[in-house]
Amino acid sequence: MTELELEVTGYANGGSGIARSNGRVVFVEGGLPGERVRAAVTDDSRASYAKATVVDVLDASPHRIDPLCPAAAAGAGCCDLSFVDPAHARELGAEALADVLRRIGGFGADAPTPPVVDPLGDEPSGWRVRTRLAVGPGGVVGLRGRRSSDLVTVPCAGPVAGLLDGLDGIGGAPGTELVLAADSEGTRHIAELSAPADRRGRRGKDRRGRAQSSRSAHTAPRSVRTVQGHTHAVQTIGPRTWTVPVTGFWQAHRQAPAAYTSTVVDLVAGVGLTGDVHMWDLYGGVGVFSACMLDATDGPTVTGVDLVDTDPGALAAAERTLADDQVEIHRGAVADIVSSLRAPDLVISDPPRSGAGAAVVDAIVAARPAVVVHVGCDAAAFARDLGRFAAQGYTVRDWRGFDAFPMTNHVEGIAVLTR
Structure with a gap:
């Protein structure tokens, strides 16, 4: 994978830093304005710009902090700016x-x-009253990775206190998801969504067939089972x-x-x-x-x-x-x-x-x-x-x-x- 040494000069909607390499714009995930970084190119398919992600910070911004979210630090696709001082992030x-x-x-x-x-x-943490978690083998629950389907079991810092407590073994079959909600009465509700409709049999299909199966999987109704609490939150x-x-x-x-x-x-x-x-x-x-x-x-x-x-x-x-x-x-x-x-x-x-x-x-x-x-x-x-x-x-x-x-x-x- 190609690596570049870059000076981050701006910030783009979507959370990436903006840099240039040989006159070409590079959107740098994990980079802040004013930083010098080493970044690995992740997308070089377009003539007008490239995408990269920071692998090393050579000169750090004074607004860079230790990540506030352990899950994001472990690679989960949740709090992408948890490494930025909250006031500066705003x-x-x-x-x-x-x-x-x-x-x-x-x-x-x-x-x-x-x-x-x-x-x-x-506070920047403990604000989220709703979240959705994936279920993996053995009923393990967690968030999906930022750029992968890998399961990250380290808890996110976003959910309100108690929302993620005691989830070990609560998950069902792999591929299902858990929806967790805390309501105004302080009750936690957990619902299980069945796995998206039939992904089996996609392997032998051509690209169009796989695409059609994928669309069907995302639009087909999913059954809901109450795991904890009630069907409705107050x-x-x-x-x-x-x-x-x-x-x-x-x-x-x-x-x-x-x-x-x-x-x-x-x-x-x-x-x-x-x-x-x-x-x-x-x-x-x-x-x-x-x-x-x-x-x-x-x-x-x-x-x-x-x-x-x-x-x-x-x-x-x-x-x-x-x-x-x-x-x-x-x-x-x-x-x-x-x-x-x-x-x-x-x-x-x-x-x-x-x-x-x-x-x-x-x-x-x-x-x-x-x-x-x-x-x-x-x-x-x-x-x-x-x-x-x-x-x-x-x-x-x-x-x-x-x-x-x-x-x-x-x-x-x-x-x-x-x-």
């Missing part, structure tokens, strides 16, 4: 977010100052309580739901939207944003909500919690449903990591809401969506950044736009 995250907002979103000097990245707690935000499937979506950071809901209420009130309004809650899941706006005492009075999502378990949780509210629930893809909904005054959009995309952004714009709140957990997709809103007449009035996944390169963004 600064790097803010720089990366500002870069993609400018480069991908097209935002310049006329936009609000790019957001800082605020912490959600005092989660509370303010006056509202949800019972959420253990295998369903809930924010990973224990403080994220409260932080995001208060931020959304703040942003909507801050742009002066008042009076009775109708709202769309897109990719709404269990209806956390619906609830926070219905309960808000500042800003507009939400008199009705259309909540859209594809997850039946999440929507069932929303129906239970919001049964007494003026909320109409729609199951299906956002792009397929929004054109049939009543025109909104306010839209809250919280898409998956891939972003809302052109079709959904265009459909929101066509509905002409006065205010849009857009949430993103991938900086590049967040910037791309915001840029498309801006290109069609919406103005970003404010935006916030959160270190919602400490010790990692991921940053959460929330922006409010007006027409």
Whole structure:
């Protein structure tokens, strides 16, 4: 494997350092700006750039620390920035977010100052209330390796205290996975997901056949068995309580739901939207944003909500919690449903990591809401969506950044736009 001696001069969205070798960009995993490193090339297939990973730090950044996460230090694919001082990691995250907002979103000097990245707690560890572990031979459980399917049994520093306790021998057959969730009542729940559908017989197939088998394995339903606790976790935000499937979506950071809901209420009130309004809650899941706006005492009075999502378990949780509210629930893809909904005054959009995309952004714009709140957990997709809103007449009035996944390169963004 080719090794290079490199000067790391920048930081890229995604967590790699940026260096150059003979004029060619090299993205350096494990490298920090200001460092001189020796790095092994891991991908040399593209003419414009290469990828490498640090094998030796020759001159270290003052922001490099001993890894905070033992699992990441042992090669697990969890906390990729646990070797960076947490305050500096947030600064790097803010720089990366500002870069993609400018480069991908097209935002310049006329936009609000790019957001800082605020912490959600005092400590970078012990924040995660949900995690998923792989099961290996003999029922051993752990995280998968960063660049391999090897099992790392050293515990991650991210989960809240007690979430990973007493797991020896709890795993089932190799290939299954355990989903662990800690709820607001302090109960730990563990569910076992069956192995992805039939990987047997793939070895004798051609490449197309193997690819088709792989796609089937990832889309086929997986059976769920309760190992500990219950099928549903009880989660509370303010006056509202949800019972959420253990295998369903809930924010990973224990403080994220409260932080995001208060931020959304703040942003909507801050742009002066008042009076009775109708709202769309897109990719709404269990209806956390619906609830926070219905309960808000500042800003507009939400008199009705259309909540859209594809997850039946999440929507069932929303129906239970919001049964007494003026909320109409729609199951299906956002792009397929929004054109049939009543025109909104306010839209809250919280898409998956891939972003809302052109079709959904265009459909929101066509509905002409006065205010849009857009949430993103991938900086590049967040910037791309915001840029498309801006290109069609919406103005970003404010935006916030959160270190919602400490010790990692991921940053959460929330922006409010007006027409």
